[in-house]
Amino acid sequence: MTDIAMIEAAAGRLAGEARRTPLLSSPFLDEIAGRRLLIKPECLQHTGSFKFRGAWSAISALAPEVRAKGVIAFSSGNHAQGVAMAARRHGVAAVIIMPADAPKMKIDNTRALGAEVVLYDRANEDRDALGAKLSADRGLTLIKPFDDPLVIAGQGTAGLEIAEQAAEIGVTGAEVLVPCGGGGLTSGIALALAAKAPAMRVHPCEPEGFDDVTRSLQSGRIERNARLSGSLCDAIITPQPGEITFPILNRLCAPGLAVTEDEALRAMALAFTRLKIVIEPGGAVALAAALFHGDRIEGDTAIAVASGGNVDPEVFRLALDTL
Amino acid sequence: MTDIAMIEAAAGRLAGEARRTPLLSSPFLDEIAGRRLLIKPECLQHTGSFKFRGAWSAISALAPEVRAKGVIAFSSGNHAQGVAMAARRHGVAAVIIMPADAPKMKIDNTRALGAEVVLYDRANEDRDALGAKLSADRGLTLIKPFDDPLVIAGQGTAGLEIAEQAAEIGVTGAEVLVPCGGGGLTSGIALALAAKAPAMRVHPCEPEGFDDVTRSLQSGRIERNARLSGSLCDAIITPQPGEITFPILNRLCAPGLAVTEDEALRAMALAFTRLKIVIEPGGAVALAAALFHGDRIEGDTAIAVASGGNVDPEVFRLALDTL
Numbered sequence: 037m038t039d040i041a042m043i044e045a046a047a048g049r050l051a052g053e054a055r056r057t058p059l060l061s062s063p064f065l066d067e068i069a070g071r072r073l074l075i076k077p078e079c080l081q082h083t084g085s086f087k088f089r090g091a092w093s094a095i096s097a098l099a100p101e102v103r104a105k106g107v108i109a110f111s112s113g114n115h116a117q118g119v120a121m122a123a124r125r126h127g128v129a130a131v132i133i134m135p136a137d138a139p140k141m142k143i144d145n146t147r148a149l150g151a152e153v154v155l156y157d158r159a160n161e162d163r164d165a166l167g168a169k170l171s172a173d174r175g176l177t178l179i180k181p182f183d184d185p186l187v188i189a190g191q192g193t194a195g196l197e198i199a200e201q202a203a204e205i206g207v208t209g210a211e212v213l214v215p216c217g218g219g220g221l222t223s224g225i226a227l228a229l230a231a232k233a234p235a236m237r238v239h240p241c242e243p244e245g246f247d248d249v250t251r252s253l254q255s256g257r258i259e260r261n262a263r264l265s266g267s268l269c270d271a272i273i274t275p276q277p278g279e280i281t282f283p284i285l286n287r288l289c290a291p292g293l294a295v296t297e298d299e300a301l302r303a304m305a306l307a308f309t310r311l312k313i314v315i316e317p318g319g320a321v322a323l324a325a326a327l328f329h330g331d332r333i334e335g336d337t338a339i340a341v342a343s344g345g346n347v348d349p350e351v352f353r354l355a356l357d358t359l
Numbered sequence: 360m361t362d363i364a365m366i367e368a369a370a371g372r373l374a375g376e377a378r379r380t381p382l383l384s385s386p387f388l389d390e391i392a393g394r395r396l397l398i399k400p401e402c403l404q405h406t407g408s409f410k411f412r413g414a415w416s417a418i419s420a421l422a423p424e425v426r427a428k429g430v431i432a433f434s435s436g437n438h439a440q441g442v443a444m445a446a447r448r449h450g451v452a453a454v455i456i457m458p459a460d461a462p463k464m465k466i467d468n469t470r471a472l473g474a475e476v477v478l479y480d481r482a483n484e485d486r487d488a489l490g491a492k493l494s495a496d497r498g499l500t501l502i503k504p505f506d507d508p509l510v511i512a513g514q515g516t517a518g519l520e521i522a523e524q525a526a527e528i529g530v531t532g533a534e535v536l537v538p539c540g541g542g543g544l545t546s547g548i549a550l551a552l553a554a555k556a557p558a559m560r561v562h563p564c565e566p567e568g569f570d571d572v573t574r575s576l577q578s579g580r581i582e583r584n585a586r587l588s589g590s591l592c593d594a595i596i597t598p599q600p601g602e603i604t605f606p607i608l609n610r611l612c613a614p615g616l617a618v619t620e621d622e623a624l625r626a627m628a629l630a631f632t633r634l635k636i637v638i639e640p641g642g643a644v645a646l647a648a649a650l651f652h653g654d655r656i657e658g659d660t661a662i663a664v665a666s667g668g669n670v671d672p673e674v675f676r677l678a679l680d681t682l
Contacts, residue, residue, distance in 0.1 A: 052528075055381055060403065063444075064471065079635040080383065121386075148387065205375075308675070312402040312637040312668030345635030349679040352631070356672040 038185040038284070040231035043192035043224065046093040050193055053096075053125070054089050055081050057194075059201045059339075062310040070330045072337040074207070075323060076198055077313045079345030083149070085271070085319070086194055086221055086343050087118030087181075093190025094179050095122045103128050105175035108167060112138035114271055114344050115181040120151035131176055133167050141348070182220030183278035191221040195228025198339060202233065209235035210337040213293065213322035216240035216249045217272035219281030221343060226288040237290040239333065241322040243269040243297060249277050249285060250292025258282050268297050268351060271318030271344055293332055299324040304355035307342065316347035317355075361508040361607070363554035366515035366547065369416040373516055376419075376448070377412050378404050380517075382524045382662075385633035393653045395660040397530070398646060399521055400636045402668030406472070408594070408642070409517055409544055409666050410441030410504075416513025417502050418445045426451050428498035431490060435461035437594055437667050438504040443474035454499055456490050464671070505543030506601035514544040518551025521662060525556065532558035533660040536616065536645035539563035539572045540595035542604030544666060549611040560613040562656065564645040566592040566620060571599050572608060573615025581605050591620050591674060594641030594667055616655055622647040627678035630665065639670035640678075 060075045078086040095107055106129030109119040116132045123130035132146050136155040147153050156166050170176060180187060202210060212229060216222040219240070226238040240249045246267055251259040260276045267273055277285060295303075300317045303324035307315050315323065322340040330338070383398045401409040418430055429452030432442040439455045446453035455469050459478040470476050479489050493499060503510060525533065535552060539545040542563070549561040563572045569590055574582040583599045590596050600608060618626075623640045626647035630638050638646070645663040653661070 055383075058378055058381060058403065060378075064468075077635075080381065084633075084635050145387075305672075308637055308672070310407075312400075312407050314631055314635040314637060349628075349631070349682050353676065353679065356676065359672050 038188040038192065038224065038227055040227060042185065042189040043196060043228050046186070046189040047193045047196055049096040050089060050092055050190065053092055054193065056197055057081060060311050060313070064310045065306060065327065068306070068327050069338060071335070073326055074202065074337070074339045075311060076194065076339060076341045077311070078194060078341060078343050079313055079315050079319060083114070083117035083121050084344055084346045085114035085118065086191055087114040088121060089193050090187035090190035090220055091115070091118035091122035091179060094184060094186040095126055097186050098177060102177055105177070106130065107179050108133065108171055108176040109179045110163060110167060111181060112142055114346055116142070116146045116151070117149060119179050120146050120149035124150040131170055133163060182218035183280045185280065188220050188224045188281065190224070192224030192228040194221065194341065195225035196232060198225065199229055199232035202339065207337050208233060209335060210339045211333040211335050212236050212238045213241050213325050213338060213340045214238060215272050215319055215321045215341060215343040216242055216292070217318070218274040219249060219277045219285050221341070222289065223281040223284035225341070227284060230288050238288065239290045239325070240285060240292040241325045242272065242292060242294050243267050243300065243321055244294045246273050247292060247294040250294055252277050252282060253286060253289060253292055256286065269300060269318035269321060271316055271346070272321065293325040293329055295321050295324040295329065298358070299328045301355040302358045303327055304352070305358045308356065309359065313342060314345040314347065314352070315342045316344050317351065319344035361511040361515065361547070361550055363550060365508065365512040366519060366551050369509070369512040370516045370519055372419040373412060373415055373513065376415055377516065379520055380404060383634050383636070387633045388629060388650065391629070391650050392661060394658070396649055397525065397660070397662045398634060399517065399662060399664045400634070401517060401664060401666050402636055402638050402642060406437070406440035406444050407667055407669045408437035408441065409514055410437040411444060412516050413510035413513035413543055414438070414441040414445035414502060417507060417509040418449055420509050421500060425500055428500070429453065430502050431456065431494055431499040432502045432504070433486060433490060434504060435465055437669055439465070439469045439474070440472060442502050443469050443472035447473040454493055456486060505541035506603045508603065511543050511547045511604065513547070515547030515551040517544065517664065518548035519555060521548065522552055522555035525662065530660050531556060532658060533662045534656040534658050535559050535561045536564050536648050536661060536663045537561060538595050538642055538644045538664060538666040539565055539615070541597040542572060542600045542608050544664070545612065546604040546607035548664070550607060553611050561611065562613045562648070563608060563615040564648045565595065565615060565617050566590050566623065566644055567617045569596050570615060570617040573617055575600050575605060576609060576612060576615055579609065592623060592641035592644060594639055594669070595644065616648040616652055618644050618647040618651065622651045624678040625681045626650055627675070628681045631679065632682065636665065637668040637670065637675070638665045639667050640674065642667035
């Protein structure tokens with residue numbers, strides 16, 4: 037189980053490797069939010085999302101002779117790029133299994149980061165069987181996207197930074213809003229803050245219609261999403277919270293918050309105008325909750341994590357259209 | 360005259376006030392540039408540009424009884440916002456004189472930062488006479504945009520950070536590319552690096568057709584631009600290098616580099632895709648020089664300053680169109 041010692045150990049392994057992203061703010065956003073608002077821009081992390089932290093944490097913790105055989109991951113998105121770069125910087129092979137219909141740019145980017153991309157046919161091939169065979173044949177270690185204690189520990193290092201950076205400017209209590217898919221980032225941050233900034237409360241943030249975590253926190257057991265596609269917030273759409281992440285979320289988190297796609301796009305536009313950062317829709321849901329649903333949280337300070345920025349120009353234009 | 364002691368003193372006054380912007384990088388940009396490329400994103404500074412550093416440096420150095428009477432500046436752009444925020448955070452009045460035909464958004468933003476905006480008619484009013492009368496009547500102190508030792512010292516704090524952050528990752532020698540208008544930022548960085556990282560060489564970067572600094576460095580005396588409008592890079596268009604900044608540039612800088620508007624737009628697009636930051640055209644000329652004119656510089660490492668991000672959505676769309 038991930039605990040604060042594991043997160044601090046991950047921070048030690050990540051030192052000099054992950055970027056320490058700054059805390060940003062704007063008086064214009066404070067005014068919209070109705071309180072002091074700080075933004076942790078993980079879009080500025082290597083490969084454009086927080087995923088590099090968890091991938092590095094997991095890969096760096098492998099025994100050298102295990103790591104040398106390489107790693108494997110299933111992902112068409114941010115996790116793929118995080119694993120690819122973390123593997124390359126360790127000098128080991130990464131195999132990324134992606135659906136053949138994944139966007140070409142994502143396939144190209146993952147390959148350009150040095151990974152071997154294996155495509156499969158969603159309709160006729162069993163992804164898990166393909167991965168199991170590759171792992172067995174080549175001795176590859178699977179790096180899961182969220183349901184792994186070492187991955188959670190890596191994502192939790194963002195929480196350590198939030199606690200330290202907020203304390204530097206005199207903030208010890210705050211509502212901390214985190215975009216939540218499988219819950220790796222949210223549970224890691226919640227664990228870090230419970231130890232280092234216990235007056236902060238973490239709220240998972242999701243798109244409306246894909247609020248499995250919010251509903252699971254309400255019912256106290258794992259609930260599934262009815263749909264798994266059809267959202268611009270693709271980076272944070274998962275079937276359900278993880279088996280390992282959910283108990284942490286359930287123990288530590290305050291109620292979830294859901295926002296509309298239009299609110300996510302408007303938050304992206306305000307981040308463009310006021311913070312000069314690029315956020316993808318899924319990475320903007322926490323900022324959107326802070327800006328447009330301030331009535332659902334308490335206190336005079338909120339901290340929103342902007343978890344990723346891997347957005348196509350076409351979608352970014354939709355955000356600019358809201359200005 | 361600005362020296363390293365003044366820059367370090369400015370850094371002391373800016374501690375906890377200016378953001379320490381990170382150094383960013385991307386393997387994709389390294390490949391285009393043909394060398395290791397580090398980016399200093401001053402677009403993430405308060406008010407979206409480095410100008411806050413110089414404004415704070417100058418205002419914080421005023422005697423309290425002088426500062427209490429307030430400050431005044433001429434600007435329709437980034438300097439206006441930097442002075443407005445620095446004055447507000449000191450609790451003193453700021454008067455900003457702007458042409459009546461300045462973009463409404465810039466006027467609104469400057470007012471929203473607490474400044475009193477005084478508009479004048481470019482055709483029929485004498486800006487300097489108006490400013491002199493306001494200063495005399497109310498005892499306001501003029502904060503110049505670049506030709507002031509304290510402003511140069513403030514901008515130079517970005518150079519101190521570059522030296523420290525590069526050394527942390529083992530970089531002591533590099534070609535440092537800086538967007539250059541009047542030369543406040545470029546001369547400040549050049550002074551800081553001459554003292555703290557003497558193996559680094561600073562190149563001023565400008566838009567083609569507005570390369571007064573590049574030509575002045577070639578001739579050894581101050582040359583003027585033939586035109587003062589008609590560039591997307593409006594933030595760095597000035598008539599000529601400053602009386603105070605030019606001798607510093609002439610003593611310390613390597614040759615200037617000029618880029619086309621199209622190159623600046625393409626650099627903005629690559630910063631969107633690979634760095635997840637928003638840069639304005641004038642703020643992108645150094646990155647453009649590093650990416651598209653690598654043959655004009657030497658060495659295995661370049662550092663490009665992205666000096667500002669205050670760009671309208673319409674212009675940003677032009678950049679996205681280049682992808």
